[in-house]
Amino acid sequence: MSRRRKSNSNRQTPSTAAPASSAPKTQRRWYKADLHLHTPASRDYEEPNVSYLDWMRAVAARGIEIAAITDHNTVAGIAAIRREVEWLTRLEATNRLTDEERERLREWRELADKVLVLPGFEFTATFGFHILGIFPPETSVRQLEHILLTLNVPADKLDEGSTETGASTDVLTAYKVIREAGGLVIAAHANSTHGVAMRNFPFGGQTKIAYTQDANLDALEVTDLDKRYRSTARFFNGSKNEYPRRMHCIQGSDAHRITADPKNPKRLGIGDRMTEFLLDSPTFESLQAVLRSKQFDRTRPVRPKDNPFDPIVAAREEGPSLVQSFHESASQRGGRLTAILSDICAFANTMGGTIYIGASPRKGKPSGLAKPAEVQQQIQEALEARLTPPLEVKFEVVQSQGAKVLRIQVPKGPDRPYCLDDFKFYVRDESETSLAVRDEIVALIREAVSPSSADQRERSSKGRDQRRERSGQEQRNQAAASQNGSSNTATGSNGSDPASVDETSSEDAFYLPQIGVEIVETVERNGKKYHSIHDLRNGHIIKNVTRKGARKLWNYAIQCHEDRPVDPQAVKWHGDIGLIKCEKRAGKLRYDLALRENGHLRVFYGVTEDGMEGRWSVFIQDE
Incomplete structure (x- = not known):
């Protein structure tokens, strides 16, 4: 089913219309979209007696202009809609429509003029991670089922709509397959259950980086787009060395029912969590162009009319x-x-x-x-x-x-x-x-002249060059290898988590905090102390820093280092990592952390929550 702008003399049904690219270009404006919607074709749909026409009526009633059908590991929902419209159209051609059928066909066509419906699915990759694949409206059911078969969804389960399919395909391969088949690749509810961001998991390492930075991934769907603090969108804004690719973050309702469950507000209804896209026209191609661009100001969460989204207010709240x-x-x-x-x-x-x-x-x-x-x-x-x-x-x-x-x-x-x-x-x-x-x-000059060699020289002293030099394909191989032989659970066959190999070796991408500073060397010349500062925010090592000439965070670290040396007995240890203290400075909670390494004590000053990934997250405290 697809939205078309055709004259009445050449009206086409939702199932047989021309490709979306033929739609005339309209003036650029904001379009409301819900790209994560389930129909009764999903086994866990909560209102099984709802008809597909009821579902479509609800989509239009909520003001949705672009909707994606993303049932679990099936395209049976979009197939059912197309079958009904095609059957009614054939009856019309032979003048065999009843009055009720004629009204249904008229309503389907009217709704098709209001809403662009994109076919797709919510695929369950190995370890239970969920991925949305969304395709152009003209994509056939046979094509979509072929993609699901390629992703190792068993043929006998193509119509089940179940979240569980047995051993399927790893996350990175799934991204690649969907992208090469012409689809948009969106990580579903990335920051929550079955999400690839693995927020607050005590593991992840290179796997988490690969899952959220892969070139085939178009966007992260998140559930906290409106939150001021600890938002996933803020985390993936491109400001972190380990996550240099800024990601488009959108939201979707993940609706398994027409209206929200009054007894459980987390069970959203159609359109309860939408995204607006600034598009040239309401087409798949325009949507794809935005999500594959670096124009991050062309998406925003839908807000009530009496409280519209204001990007300046949102930016000022973040500070x-x-x-x-x-x-x-x-x-x-x-x-x-x-x-x-x-x-x-x-x-x-x-x-x-x-x-x-x-x-x-x-x-x-x-x-x-x-x-x-x-x-x-x-x-x-x-x-x-x-x-x-x-x-x-x-x-x-x-x-x-x-x-x-x-x-x-x-x-x-x-x-x-x-x-x-x-x-x-x-x-x-x-x-x-x-x-x-x-x-x-x-x-800066080294990076300009030879980026790879400069990065290698700066990071090798901290045992991080091997992690940073890995190519995307090597990350894909590592992630796939860690999942070999697993099913839709959060642990492998041996009971370990998917990236535990990262966390138990020097290859852990989050072996060190990602924000803060470390004093790696101090020398005294003519009675004056000169420090070498390892700035974890950019990986640089700055030599000959004095207390008098140091910036704020550097100065704080030097003061602590010179005046209040860390007593290992006073550290709150969690294995080999420890919390020295936590206090609010410069408007943020900042942590001084410690690491026992080969008989030596390493101290990291002024670490913020955004820099405490992997095992370091155990020390995060509420504001």
Whole structure:
């Protein structure tokens, strides 16, 4: 069934219409979509007496404009809809329709004009991870079933709609098969049960990285898109070294019923959790283009009309970070323009980011800009005159609470390092922009000249080069090997978890925290102490740092190292890893952590929750 814009003289039924690409292009606007919907074809559907027409009526009634049918390991639902429409159409052609049948066909056609229905499935990979495969509307049932057979769903279970299929296919191979068959690949409820993000699991390592960063994966479906803290979308925003690929994060209802269960609000109904997409037209191709682009401002969660989604409010709630900053104005007075240019330079040298001008991170209505076009022109001219080499950034005026805010999207620069005024090199550390010190400048140049060798030199001292050098195919082989012979459970045949090999060896991707700093060496010259700092946020090692000239987190680490050496007896140990203390600093809970390694004690200062993956997550505390 598919949505078509045809004249009445050439009306086509939902099952026989031309490909979606033939639909005329409309003006770009926001379309409501629910890409995770079950029908009575799923065995665990909670309202088995619902007809497919009832289901379709509910989809249209909720204002959904793009819907995907994603039953468990089956396409029996979309097949049933197509059979009914095709049968009614044949009866019409031979003038054998009853009045009731004529009304049903009329209603099917009317609904088809309102909603683009995409065929697909929710595939259960090995270890029970769920993956959505969503396809163009013209994809035949036979094609879809062939894909499920390729994924090792048994032929005798193609119509069962069960979450369990026996030994199927590993996650990464499933991504590849679905993508090569022309489908969108979305990790279902990635942050919760059966989700590939494996949040708060005490294992994962390279497997988790591969499952969430694989090139064949188009998006992560998450259940916490609206949450201010601990959101999955924030975690996968591209700011982490281990997760450098920013992921599109969307939400879907995963509805197994028409309306939400009043006794269990977690059992959502159709359209209870939707995503809006800014599309050129309501087609599969437009949807695919957005999810495979780097335009992350073209998706947003659907909110009630009286409380629409405001991207500026959402950004301000999150606050300044490694990838975003705020400025109330761009005036020359007080160096505000230079501060904006410094942020652009820093983002280009680090991970990229977004700058908001006309809004502070404080609560309340943003101040806005009276003449955003003039501010944009001023910044563009200053960039051309002061930033080297040239950098292309994206400007956009966004309305927020009646105020105009200028949003600047800065990419991770292709020609790093960038400098301001010919000699000022800036980098971004969490929520601050700082002048790069010598060793950081050297690292930026090494990465520009020879990225792989520079990364290898910097990371080999910490035993991490082998992990970082693995190719995507090697990650795929590792993940597949760890799952060999398993079924739809969370453990392998020997009772171990899927990535336990990572966590018991030096190959664990989360062997160290991912945020914070470590003092790896201290020397004294002429009565003055010089420290070598290992910054876990970017993997750099910066030498000759003194207490007086250190940045905030470096300074904190040096103070603790010099004035309050760690007593191993006072550490709260959990095996070989330990918690020294936890306190709120700079608006976040920060942890000082310890690691016993080969008879030595390693200390990591100022680690935030986002950097505590794998086994380190046992120390995470509530705010």
